[in-house]
Amino acid sequence: MSSSLIEQLPALFTASGAGRMALQDLDFQPLVTDGRVGAEIHxxxxxxxxxxxxxxxxxxxxxxxxxxxxxVHPGYELIFVLDGELETEDGTYGRNSLLVMEPGSVHAPRSPRGFTALVIWERPVLPA
Structure with a gap:
């Protein structure tokens, strides 16, 4: 990700007193739940x-x-795409897209080009 693109992303802040977090400085770990391949999480x-x-x-x-x-999402899931493109069965979602997955919805996200997103899960997901 280029530095000019990073500057365009929303600033991240924490209420724990640590202040502003730079996206490029976040500690990402492999994310393998739900059969994910090639995904990372902070x-x-x-x-x-x-x-x-x-x-x-x-x-x-x-x-x-x-x-x-x-x-399957037993609760709501919100996905705000910060960068790149997310694909689902319903289409392709680029930067600044907000997806609202309703309870009971099913999807298999993928990304040929890669993406970064803020994801909020109301409840943990379940295998389909």
Whole structure:
């Protein structure tokens, strides 16, 4: 990602006193749940803090060619695409797109070109 593109992304802030977080400085870990291949995650908060069936939020990055197996959303999932292109069965979503996955919805996200997104899960997803 070029530095000029990084400057165009929304600023990230934390209320923990750590201040502003630069996207390029986030600690991404491999994300392999739901059969994901080529995905990475920087967790903002998760079920460790909110309980086994609680909400979670993260910055998720799919590298070019990444994909996930189909999964069910028992609660809402919000996906705000910060950069790149996310593909689902319903279409392709680019920068500044907001997807609202309703409870009971199923999708298998993928990205031939890669994308970075803020993802908020109301409840943990389940295999389809």
């Amino acid at each position: 967790r903002l908060y998760g079920t460790q803090e909110t309980g086994a069936d609680g909400p979670a939020a993260a910055i998720v990055r799919y590298l070019p060619g990444a994909e996930a197996q189909a999964h």
